[in-house]
Amino acid sequence: MRFVLTCDPGFEDVVEKEVMEKVGGKFLGKLANFQGKVIIEAKPSKALLTLRSVHHVAKLVASFQIEHEDERGLEEIGEKLGKLNLSPWLKGKKSFRISSQRIGPHRFTSIDVQRVAGKVVQEKYGLKVDLKHFQLNLKVDVFGKEVFVGIPITSKSLAKRFKLRFIHPAALKPTIAYGLIRMAEVREGDTVLDPMCGGGTILLELADIFRDKVKILGGDINPKFVKGTILNAKANLLSKYMKVVVLDATHLTSFFPQSSVDKIITDLPYGVRMKRRNLKELYMKFLGSSYEVLRSNGRIVALTLRANSFRSLALNAGGFKLVGERVIESGGLYPHVFILEKLI
Ligand SMILES: C[S@@+](CC[C@H](N)C(=O)[O-])C[C@H]1O[C@@H](n2cnc3c(N)ncnc32)[C@H](O)[C@@H]1O
Structure with a gap:
């Protein structure tokens, strides 16, 4: 299975080494340059949640490319998302929300992506949008002409690992x-x-x-x-x-x-x-x-x-x-x- 890991930009190689030591599998590369995102291929395991260099882990459900970065790109996202079979991931779920990150010179925003993707999931699978009490958070991230569809498996950042009785004004992560x-x-x-x-x-x-x-x-x-x-x-x-x-x-x-x-x-x-x-x-x-x-x-x-x-x-x-x-x-x-x- 492929996973997208989020880390501090500039430390992607640290993630690679740690993943190889603790999880195994394959490091497939950076998802976008200096954006703190890498893709790995690995067996699902609890070891993923012990990674010290990582903030968030998401299962990568699908990825596809779009040809345009203007409004037509948004239509492409809707069409291509509609062609995916997301049923195995949505099974048993009644409500969902879409979250999206977008990097690139697009003529649309991440809110537009959320709206278009939300409409597709709602119409195709009959799930209800619930921004607060959702049962599934589907991520639709757009980096240039690459679109990544994922499901986060961390709800809180793995960086939040210490109880802090005192917070320094310039505390490090x-x-x-x-x-x-x-x-x-x-x-x-x-x-x-x-x-x-x-x-x-x-x-x-x-x-x-x-x-x-x-x-x-x-x-x-x-x-x-x-x-x-x-x-x-x-x-x-x-x-x-x-x-x-x-x-x-x-x-x-x-x-x-x-x-x-x-x-x-x-x-x-x-x-x-x-x-x-x-x-x-x-x-x-x-x-x-x-x-x-x-x-x-x-x-x-x-x-x-x-x-x-x-x-x-x-x-x-x-x-x-x-x-x-x-x-x-x-x-x-x-x-x-x-x-x-x-x-x-
Ligand atoms: C950027 S902060 C360190 C933050 C820390 N890494 C954290 O996560 O909370 C730098 C610290 O250097 C301390 N400092 C400045 N001059 C110092 C000196 N001459 N000797 C020891 N500490 C000093 C400051 O009091 C400040 O707490």
Whole structure:
């Protein structure tokens, strides 16, 4: 069976690796470029709902192409949808709704697609539209000239996996934290640090995956956030796997011994309330201080919106090799992920 998985744009390869490890099957590719959608072929299994890099999973019922992206495309969608046999999927259902996502230069909207598709299902199968208490949600997504018809099997995003007693104003999605952890190549026995942990998303994700198999350290300069992280860790029964303290990421040797950390994984402040010059100074001091506490060949995986500043500082800091950089999308912003390796 084919499934469409939704993820954070830029992390599609992370999904591919995780699916191969946990679910098996075949990775058929990205559904649209940089849209955070991939198709896989796999046996239906509960393992699909344990994927950490994925937000939503939908069964792919059918796919077809349209020739036009203007109003005629809408008619084509109605006609081609009408020719599909959706009975096996609609069996026993009395009410439905259509949801739709549309990407491309169409002369129609996703609401138009919902209207046309809804009419077809209503007339052909006699089901009632119920936008609130529907028994079946049929997705009709249009990406350029490709149309995908699917049935979601997740009602709530798999990213909503932690109980949060404290919400940081710039909290990361756990799916992104997972992607960063993979980029760091964390291994059992490693000591891993997030020195700007905010509400603790990266630490929660680390603890949930590795439990006591890695040493998890964290901190933030703001005591309120450290308290929030501890509350979040307790709420998820993960506090015994981490040590979180108030610290300054620009003076890490005051808190941790030199050459004692294998991986630093962090989501840097973007400087919304900070002058550009001060942010550069913070990044520079963070890099210098990280160098001191990292073991040789240790890694920094850092997420930042200020990519140009961070890249030039990382390249000029000396002592680090830039082994990777990629852009991802998060909440309409495009931060970069940097992977640095400490040179011996
Ligand atoms: C983008 S937020 C991290 C959000 C976090 N990943 C989460 O999911 O909640 C960056 C954090 O860096 C902290 N910070 C800024 N300067 C710092 C410093 N010198 N040392 C430690 N933490 C610092 C801020 O207090 C803020 O909580």
